Amino acid sequence: MSSERDKPFVTDDTQVQTATRDARMTGSGADNRFNSKLREAFGSSPFILTKFDQFMNWVRGSSMFMLQFGIACCSIEMMHTYSVKHDLDRFAAGVPRASPRQADVIIVPGTIVSKFAPRMKRVYDQMPEPKFVVGMGSCTISGGPFQEGYNVIKGAEEVIPVDIHVPGCPPRPEALIYGVAKLQQRIAEGESSPVTVKPYELEQFDDLERDEVVDKLAEQIDEEDLVMRYNWADSP
Amino acid sequence: MSLEEPEPEDGAVEVLPTAGDEIAELLGDLVVDREEHVNAPGFVIRPDAVQETLTRLRDEAGFDHLSCVTAEEREDRYESIYHLTSFDDRQREVSVVVPAPKDDPVSESAEPVFRTADWHEREAYDLIGVEYDDHPDLRRILLPDTWQGHPLSENYDQDRPQIVTLSEWENPLAEDHREEEGDTMYVNIGPHHPATHGVLHVKTVLDGEQVADVDPDIGYLHRCEEQMCQTKTYRHQIMPYPDRWDYASSGLLNEWAYARAAEDLNDIDVPEYAQIIRTMGAEFCRIASHMLAVGTFALDVYGDFTAIFMYAMRDREKVQKVLEDLTGQRMMFNYFRLGGVVWDLPEPREEFFETIRDFLDDLPEALEEYHDLITSNEILQARTIDTGVLPPEVAKSYGATGPVARGSGIDYDLRRDDPYGYYDELEWDVITEDGCDNFSRLLVRLREVEESAKIIEQCVDLLEDWPEEERTIQSNVPRTLRPEDDTEIYRAVEAAKGELGIYIRADGTEKPGRFKIRSPCFSNLQTLPEMSAGEYIPDMVASLGSLDIVLGEVDR
Known part of the structure; x- marks a missing residue:
């Protein structure tokens, strides 16, 4: 009696474990329906061991809220990507949100011109972190066919950081889906474009360096107004 | 008036x-x-x-x-x-x-x-x-107010820096609700807003629920289309740009506008066979364009994202499939050439015709569905009948054309009134509705889809029986075109949104001296204040949807 009491409390639960695992992996009926692939991947352990940030990245990539944001021609193809036949929802990126405050991903679908860039920057700033940008079409890469225009920003990268560029004029829906899938992969791996100072930033008017143009506009623009200054000569 | x-x-x-x-x-x-x-x-x-x-x-x-x-x-x-x-x-x-x-x-x-x-x-x-x-309100329209210089004038320096502001707009009717005795409220609709069909900014002043003042602010997509065309050569380089004016799938209709003006300017004939292909392709574009208009209109009016919008997209996919077979691209076709089209119908021709016929066979049933879902829907009727009224005299004074004019009972369609292509050889009708309201404009679009289908059917019949040795797709056009100095032309075609006109002044070189685009949406959008002043704000949004504007064409 006493010798038994001195022994450490040991149970041989291998049998139980094996039985449970077998039931989970090969079990029949209702269980099978829920457990198949995931169980196989995780093996017998009842725990999923991962780093929390990795888990969060996987979650982010698997449930992306897109911003409903149409600019130009590409937005028509973007609509097609969201709706029947292509159905971006299948890739966990389906529900376009009208408010930037509810969105994780902004697809920039079209040419950005001087009047619109400050507004786009504002919309981007309103999105909660972490946020991601898909540049759709040639215009967001370089200005595309309108690159030589007097009013055209030479790519979205001049204003906001872009994670994925999808080339094309416009890209086919398949191409956009591929771009979104690539973005998911990047997010799952925890990558995103660094946030750096861009050539065109919103700044207060009185913070601008004084020069001829600023002096000329001083009467028209309030000192505290936010402005975006385009130095076209330095554009790529 | x-x-x-x-x-x-x-x-x-x-x-x-x-x-x-x-x-x-x-x-x-x-x-x-x-x-x-x-x-x-x-x-x-x-x-x-x-x-x-x-x-x-x-x-x-x-x-x-x-x-x-x-x-x-x-x-x-x-x-x-x-x-x-x-x-x-x-x-x-x-x-x-x-x-x-x-x-x-x-x-x-x-x-x-x-x-x-x-x-x-x-x-x-x-x-x-x-x-x-004597102009009531002469200020900048496309470029920001703080822009320096006039970009299409001769001594404009494109490299000079520009500054654009992001400041709060002011209520044009002075007393805002923030003031003590003010009772109007200023609302910005756009430029990023789901109901504006792109990057339109509507400065709206509300008095309670009613619209006291509305001023569409455009230019958020002004991507220098006229400058682009003025720096490109007639023969090949300009043609890709028209596709991007009205990008809601009216590519071929826009290309035709340029082709028509440039062909008349250079005395180029187009073979009959190519004209039939053009006519057929253009009508497919019209269908695609109207489908998008109808789908997004339903979305604006009663938020129907699941049924009618998806149905419209489904039918657009079918049209785009046909157009892709024909031109090789889903949206930016670049299919017309001066003096014809770039290539013949795809082989095997029978298969191509069968795809078209399948589409045409299914279309009446699809339209029936649309009518069940939209035009006989009481919610939509309540929202659209007798709202956004645009009397014909007002429409004429604003230069409204296309379905907007025809929805106000103006019997005006360039395909019949200034015939081009193969339209005058075919049997079809110009659709008009006398309601002058949002509902009429919707109805005109849906009925025009039927007419387009009729035209396509006749074109397919003609193309099927066309003798093989007479399939000339392009006439003989010189590699470089240099129209005589100082010749000027203004020619228009009936695009999906209305009269799309091109003015070209030749300056003796291979590039136009002045290239001006008359966009139907630009003129149609001007009628918005007329239609919505004094109406309720949801009716203003419905009117905006019924105008079916595409900002790429408004701003150019």
């Missing part, structure tokens, strides 16, 4: 002056000089006689449609050209040329005579720098 029907009822239509000399007689000593444009006689007048001349032409000669205002800078002068025509007879055209001195480019505004001149002259001021006396 004091505008009355310009043509008296007593059969006086024949005595309206059409030939250049008759008009010259009518205008008398207002005319300083004569010009001859390819499409119409041109009359040079003094810069201070614009209103008198246009009033006389409108009231006594029946030129009731100011189609376009083109401004340009020449070596020794500025010029504004008013392209006038008539809603009843599109083939009567006249150009009124108003020169203004280089050092002080001021001329009289045409706004009191034709209200559409308001925005056209603002655009001329913005891009060229011509100023208009």
Whole structure:
């Protein structure tokens, strides 16, 4: 009696474990329906061991809220990507949100011109972190066919950081889906474009360096107004 | 509205002056000089006689449609050209040329005579720098208010830095709700907003639930289309750009506008076979465009994202499949060439025709579904019937065309009134509705889809039986085109949204000296304040949807 009491409390639960695992992996009926692939991947352990940030990245990539944001021609193809036949929802990126405050991903679908860039920057700033940008079409890469225009920003990268560029004029829906899938992969791996100072930033008017143009506009623009200054000569 | 029907009822239509000399007689000593444009006689007048001349032409000669205002800078002068025509007879055209001195480019505004001149002259001021006396509100329209210089004038330095502001807009009706006794509220709709169909900014002032003032602010997609065309060659380089004006799948219709103007300018013939292919392709584009209009309109009016929007997209996918087979691209076709089309129908032809016939066979049933879901839906009827009313005289004064005009009972369609392509050989009808409201405009679009299907069917019949040895897709066009110096032309086609006109002035080189696009959406959008002042705000959104604007074409 006493010798038994001195022994450490040991149970041989291998049998139980094996039985449970077998039931989970090969079990029949209702269980099978829920457990198949995931169980196989995780093996017998009842725990999923991962780093929390990795888990969060996987979650982010698997449930992306897109911003409903149409600019130009590409937005028509973007609509097609969201709706029947292509159905971006299948890739966990389906529900376009009208408010930037509810969105994780902004697809920039079209040419950005001087009047619109400050507004786009504002919309981007309103999105909660972490946020991601898909540049759709040639215009967001370089200005595309309108690159030589007097009013055209030479790519979205001049204003906001872009994670994925999808080339094309416009890209086919398949191409956009591929771009979104690539973005998911990047997010799952925890990558995103660094946030750096861009050539065109919103700044207060009185913070601008004084020069001829600023002096000329001083009467028209309030000192505290936010402005975006385009130095076209330095554009790529 | 004091505008009355310009043509008296007593059969006086024949005595309206059409030939250049008759008009010259009518205008008398207002005319300083004569010009001859390819499409119409041109009359040079003094810069201070614009209103008198246009009033006389409108009231006594029946030129009731100011189609376009083109401004340009020449070596020794500025010029504004008013392209006038008539809603009843599109083939009567006249150009009124108003020169203004280089050092002080001021001329009289045409706004009191034709209200559409308001925005056209603002655009001329913005891009060229011509100023208009007596204009109610001459400020920039496409470029930001703080822009320096006029980009399409001759000495513009494209490299000079520009500053654009992001500041709060002011309530134009002074007392805002933030003030103590103010009772109006200022609301920005757009430029990022789901109901504006792109990057339109509607400055709205509300008095309670009603719209007290509305001012569409455009230019958020002004991507220099005219500059692009002026720096490209006629023969090949311009053609890809029209696809990007009205990008809601009206590519071929836009290409046709350029093709028509450039072909008439260079005296190029188009083989009959190519015309039939063009006609067929263009009507497919019209269907795709109207489908998008209908789908998004339903989305605006009662938020139906699941049924009608998806149905419309499904049918658009079918159309795009056909167009992709034909042209090789889903949206930006670049399929027309001056003097024809780039290649013949895809092989095997039978298969291609079968795809089209399948689509046409399914279409009546699909339209039936649309009517069940939309036009016989009580919610939609309650929201659209008798809202956004646009009386025909107002529509004419604003130069509204396309389904917007036809929804107001104006029987005007360039495919019939100024025939081009193969339209005059085919059996089809121009659709008009007399309701003048949002519902009529919707109905016009849905019924036009049927007419387009009719046209396509006839084209397919013709193409199927076309003898193999006569399938000429392009006429012989020189590699480089250099139209004669100083020839000017203004030609329009019926695009999905209305009259899409192109003005080209040749300067003897292989690139146009001035390339001006008359966009139907630009003129149609001007009617928005007229339709929505005093209405409830949801009706304003419905009216905006019923105009079916595409910002790429509004801003160019």
